[in-house]
Amino acid sequence: MITPRFSCSQTENSVVISIYCPSVRASDVEISVDETLFSVHINPYFLRLNFSHALLEGDASSAVYDPSTGYLTVTLTKEVSGQEFKDLDLLAKLLAPRPPKEAQTQPVIEILENPETPQDDGVDELAERTQELTLEQREILEAAENDWQLPQSIPEVLPPLRTTAEQRYGFLNTHSGYFRHAEHTENEVNELRADAETSTPEERRQKRLKHEDEKWDEEYYMADYVDDEYIRELISWPNPHLTSPPEEFEYTEKENIVMLRLPRKEYLSTPAQTHALYLTLLTVLFSYAYEMRTTQHDPTPESAWTLASLTPAFSALDPAPYDQPQQRSAVPGAFTEAEVASTFTVSYRRALAFPLYRSFALAEACRADVAGLLSRGKRLVARCLLEVKDILDHHEVYYVYSKIWVDDFCVWTLAYASDEILSRLADAVKSLRMTKSMIRWDLEELESLAREDAQRDTDSDDESEDEIERMLPAPLP
Known part of the structure; x- marks a missing residue:
């Protein structure tokens, strides 16, 4: 059909x-x-x-x-x-399956005997069977009858039974098999290589951190810090999504057609999984904001590489959260400063280690874009995700990240995301104070050295000009 x-x-x-x-x-x-x-x-x-x-x-x-x-x-x-x-106007939400009606609450107490009901002859048979109980069973019955407090302990949670070496990944860990032949594809952003299908979440994170440290280039960063004229232009570029009036928002015919082709799924996520999805959404929007700002909303053949490289859930199959469990909010729909900061720390590290322009100030501008996009609600967020999908879908290799992440993210955002939670998340992102020490690459020291080198070069140029003037013949009277 x-x-x-x-x-x-x-x-x-x-x-x-x-x-x-x-x-x-x-x-x-x-x-x-x-x-x-x-x-x-x-x-x-x-x-x-x-x-x-x-x-x-x-x-x-x-x-x-x-x-x-x-x-x-x-x-x-x-x-x-x-x-x-x-x-x-949210066609994907209208097409989503109808959620099941809440199941009726089952009784938690079963009445085995009513004192007003006369006893029948089955009591004698029950007594005879009781005599055949083991000693341990008799102790339990006596304890129950006399309200004794038997020692109790919580059994340890058994690890899930694994019947295959393959690990799941992607949106809500529902995908597998997309990287079985990774060594034969030209996927330059895949940091797991042939181990993408078998690496555990802990191994993926360790490989991601190692790869970021290996790609970090101090001289590259210092050069962009000193020669930042074009980067300042990128930072001052007005984002059209944030300058257009919100009341004029309307999906285009092309966007409506794409939404009709999205998968029809019902997502039964736990509160913890939903919380992680909102945090992972931050990393996707940050990559989108960087790509949009550096190309001024005119995608290039390198745009798919940029999006996939800057998103850890794509290149390393390592989604949020990135902090410790004790730092996370226990209130549904609320986000602590620590968990939001740890999420952006990962995005900043990748923005300073991989792409063409590596600037902390540019990363700050992208974070401000993310806060603005979130504050406009799920309609604009979904439009951004649809643009990400369009860029990835047109790449012969990186389209895989659209299949395992972006398609589902589009449907989930339109049908399940909450504008209220997105607004609270926007406030948390806007009020966040990122410091260079969070990146753990001694950025402040490198910037100080870069300024000193630039000053020495300036002084050297001035001395050279003075020396040339002294060597010139005196002007004629």
Whole structure:
């Protein structure tokens, strides 16, 4: 079945769904409405949408097909007149499966005997069976009867049973097998090489840290620190996503088509996994902000390499969090300064070790971009992820990171991310104070040496000019 292009709008009493399905017979259309779930089938098209509130097929509902334009317009009545249906422009959220209804709470106490119920002859049989119990079982029964306090201990958690050497990775650790032939591909950003499928999370992190230290170049950093004229231009460049009025935001036709092709998945993540996804989102947005700022929103053939290299979840399969468990917030949707700082520390290290422009000030500008993007909500964040997906999808090797991370991130952001949490995260990023000592590469000392060298060169140039003037003949009277 083909998922058709569609759009949704609403009035005070109705929701209007416009579906593009050219060259079909209107008599074959099948429409079904089940509370919040709407589906339409007209061969070869099938569309199923899950709305935030219930709809009805009332007297005011209708379905009209215009063969000249190829559009089927379905008007459905709101169960509650005047109720606002939010996120009608988030097509991926409408296409997401309907979440299961909460299971009914099961009773935690089972009544084995009611004192008011007369005893039956089964008591004698039970007594006889009790006599056959082992000594240990009798002690337990006696303890229960006399309310004794038997010694208890919590059993140790057994490690998960492993039947293969392969490790899972990617979004919510749901992917594997994408790097089985990594040694035969020209994937320059894969820091795990042939061990990508078998490295544990701890091994991936150690290899990432080692690779960052190996790629760190003091002279490169000092040169960019001294000769920073073009970097200052990149820092002063106005980000169009942050300068355009928020009320004018609207997805393009190309973006809507891409959202229709995203996977239809339901993500059942734990609170800890959801928390980690928000932190990993910071690293993806930082890489995007760096690529966008250094190319001034005009991607180049190197853009896919830049995005993949700067995102540790891509190049080393090492997503957040990067701090210690005791530093993390115990409140759902809240983020401590330590865990946000540790996340950006990783991004800063990579921005200073790998790409063309290596500047701490440029990294600070990218962090400010991330805070601004998050403050605009999930619609703009999803647009940024769609742009990342478009860049990766057009690369013959790095498209793999779109498959294992960005596709799912797009759907999750549109259907599950919270604007309230993104706003709190934006505040945490904006108020964060990053210091050069966090990077652990003696940046302040290197900058001091670079300034001294630049000053010596200036003094040497002045002395050379004075010497040349002394060697010149005196002017004629």
